[in-house]
Amino acid sequence: MKKKISSIDALIEEHGQTLNKIKIELDAFLLDLPNLIDDDVPIGKSENDNQEMRKVGEPEPISQVMDHIDIGNKFNLIDSDAAASLSGSRFSLLKGGVARLHRALTQFMLDTHVEHHGYTEVYTPYMVKSEILTGTGQLPKFEEDLFQLKEKDLYLIPTAEVPLTNLLRDKITDLKDLPVKFVAHTPCFRSEAGSYGKDTRGLIRLHQFEKVELVQIVHPKDSDEALEELTGHAEKILQLLKLPYRVMKLCSGDIGFSAAKTYDLEVWLPCQDTYREISSCSNCRDFQARRMSARFKDESSNTQPLHTLNGSGLAVGRAMIAVLENYQQPDGSVRIPEVLVPYMGGIDQIN
Structure with missing residues (x-):
């Protein structure tokens, strides 16, 4: 026996x-399985198949257009050589009026989202554990895009979406506390794996850049409306800056791993004679919430996964580039958008 x-x-x-x-x-x-896309997401293979939803503002003709690097070099306010000597390629160093413009844009965005759009400002860690990145979908699939601290289970954040969304990790939220709306300004760190040869000139694609990030965590029945609202909040910044832009609905071949539906905001850059992404606003539905066990109790006291949404409100560096190029004057100086003048200490021109 x-x-x-x-x-x-x-x-x-x-x-x-x-x-x-x-x-x-x-x-x-x-x-490794991506989110299921919404029924109204266009089917396509690449960004060429994205659907234009609307254009706002008309680009102003500029007779002798300079790009942001030429403008910065003219007044010794962008020093790419110094950045390269300190850190290598795909880093930036800003000085004087351009550095102040970058700071002014950040403060303006935060104030707008907190005071007018109802977000709670959060200051987050810039390093997170691997399980936190798994919750939002960056790990394990996109590890090569991240910077990891040697011999530690810590990664530099690629976006504030990661720590902000995980604030509800392993929690059950009361219905009365929904929606949750967070905003944070952080640096973002990305290896840009797979982008060799793309945007090698200028500040469009960097290893370190800054964003003001919006996150909403909502009842499932409200997430469609929340995506439109969040996108509108990001658009409002562009409208107040009076920058021409368009809204694109991403197709199935261009949408992100965690997203069910995404709108990209693309701002006009006169030197490139095209629109470039400045914000990506996504409804992830319950994809992230299930991975991180973020739940709420419904009317019958049953626990259900929440819906999570995120979007840049905006990418600060790209907003700065758009201001430098769209507001340049014939003599090479740059006029400051009216809404930013108070944040610039009354300065209305960079020269």
Whole structure:
């Protein structure tokens, strides 16, 4: 009898180990599956198949257009060589009026979202654990795009979406506390793997840049409306800055891993004679909430996953580029948008 029991115990242990191995493999497989897209997302292969929703503002003709690097070099306010000597390629160093413009844009965005759009400002850590990045969908699939601290389970954040969304991780939120609306200004760190040769000139694509990020966490029935609202909040910044832009609905081949539906805001850059992304506003539905166990109790006291949304409100560096290029004057100086003058200490021109 003892031999039989011992044999059964060994068999249970063996099958338990096999089951655990299968579970680990299954979890790894499931974590690599992207979100399901909404029915109204256009089907396509690349950004060329994205759908233009609307254009706002008309680009002003500029006779002798300079790009932001030429403008910065003219007044010794952008020093790419110094940045490269300090850190290598894809870094920036701003000085004087341009550095102040960058700071003014940040403060203006935060004030607008807090005072007029109802967001709670949050100051977050710039380093997070791997499980936090798994919750929002950056890990395990996109590890090569991240910067990890050597021999530590800590990563530099690629966006404030990561810490902000995870604030409700492993929590059950009361209905009365919804929606949750957070805004944060942080640096963002990305390796830009796979972008070799793209945007090598200028400040469009950097390893370190800054964003003002918007996050909403809502009841599932409200997430469609919340996406339109959040996108409108990001648009409002462009409207107040009087920068021409367009709104694009991303197609199935261009949408992000965690998103069910995404609107990109693209601002006009006269030197490139085209629109470039300055914000990406996404409804992730319950994709992230399930990964991080962010839940609420419904009217029947059953726990259900929340819906999460995020978007840049805006990317600060790209907003600065858009101001420098769209507000340039014939003599190479740059007029300051009216809404930013108070944040510039009354200065209305960079020269």
